[in-house]
Amino acid sequence: RLYIGWFGVLMIPTLLTATSVFIIAFVAAPPVDIDGIREPVAGSLLYGNNIISGAIIPSSAAIGIHFYPIWEAASLDEWLYNGGPYELIVLHFLLGVCCYIGREWELSYRLGMRPWISVAFTAPVAAASAVFLVYPIGQGSFSDGMPLGISGTFNFMLVFQAEHNILMHPFHQLGVAGVFGGSLFSAMHGSLVTSSLIRETTENESANNGYKFGQEEETYNIVAAHGYFGRLI
Numbered sequence: 001r002l003y004i005g006w007f008g009v010l011m012i013p014t015l016l017t018a019t020s021v022f023i024i025a026f027v028a029a030p031p032v033d034i035d036g037i038r039e040p041v042a043g044s045l046l047y048g049n050n051i052i053s054g055a056i057i058p059s060s061a062a063i064g065i066h067f068y069p070i071w072e073a074a075s076l077d078e079w080l081y082n083g084g085p086y087e088l089i090v091l092h093f094l095l096g097v098c099c100y101i102g103r104e105w106e107l108s109y110r111l112g113m114r115p116w117i118s119v120a121f122t123a124p125v126a127a128a129s130a131v132f133l134v135y136p137i138g139q140g141s142f143s144d145g146m147p148l149g150i151s152g153t154f155n156f157m158l159v160f161q162a163e164h165n166i167l168m169h170p171f172h173q174l175g176v177a178g179v180f181g182g183s184l185f186s187a188m189h190g191s192l193v194t195s196s197l198i199r200e201t202t203e204n205e206s207a208n209n210g211y212k213f214g215q216e217e218e219t220y221n222i223v224a225a226h227g228y229f230g231r232l233i
Helices: 005-028 076-081 084-110 116-139 150-164 170-195 222-232
Strands: none
């Protein structure tokens, strides 16, 4: 079974819309005048790109950060030429993943769990919001957002470094240290816990059968885990 919940009611249509438009645009979208200088850039497969070079080209600089739904353009051709699909995909995607956070919290709440799974997922959502929404707003145009493609992502990173020298920014350095440190501690903690589980079942049963959610008894031997790790460092 799949939990939907109230947040899922909004998440499902927004993510389906973003995914559908992404696939169609990645395959068949016409070139986009990203710089607003009448020099369209092709990003779709049907216009000469492959999986590596293909991308959803960001909305035109002529649009800026204006809200640009289909009905704001004089025609569908104009909307495509100005990169309308990029805004549609990004805004639906961000709304959808925010609803995914809410859905994680909602399911945790209903099961009597603590909310930290949803809190952890806010980290990648914050990163996506930074490159797709916050930075374009700061620059004054969605044309400065990250293209939705492999080469486009690397191009965005190189241009960002050239213009802002982000690798020397102390907050970025702290963020990198936090990501690597977090992955290290997660690996250490998870491996120590699973390596020191207190067996409650026979060899012929799943270890999961020995535990039930919310039990008061400890599930692993923290003394053994710390003793093992203490002898390593």
